[in-house]
Amino acid sequence: MAFLAHRYLGNGFRSLYDASTILILAFAGYLPRIGMAPEWALASRPLVLVFMGTAFLVTVLFHADVDAQRGAYATGVLVLITSAAFAVTLHVWHKGALRYALS
Numbered sequence: 815m816a817f818l819a820h821r822y823l824g825n826g827f828r829s830l831y832d833a834s835t836i837l838i839l840a841f842a843g844y845l846p847r848i849g850m851a852p853e854w855a856l857a858s859r860p861l862v863l864v865f866m867g868t869a870f871l872v873t874v875l876f877h878a879d880v881d882a883q884r885g886a887y888a889t890g891v892l893v894l895i896t897s898a899a900f901a902v903t904l905h906v907w908h909k910g911a912l913r914y915a916l917s
Contacts, residue, residue: 819831
């Protein structure tokens, strides 16, 4: 992706892509491990602040209503749990352990 962004898109997008990659790596904790991050990034609090700020910004910009999204959230959680259970069932079945578990 970085190669394509640098090759075919403009300078503005390239700079934005590079900056976002550096910020993601910094906040994910990869840069401090190899000594390439400022002191403030060594704390775990900046990542939490970025997530909270993003959530607040999205809520304000899109006039999000938590009560209106309750059903969508519950459906998403149920789909996640169902797909995880299905994946585990397929894995166990593929390993041949399902017939032993059922007998």
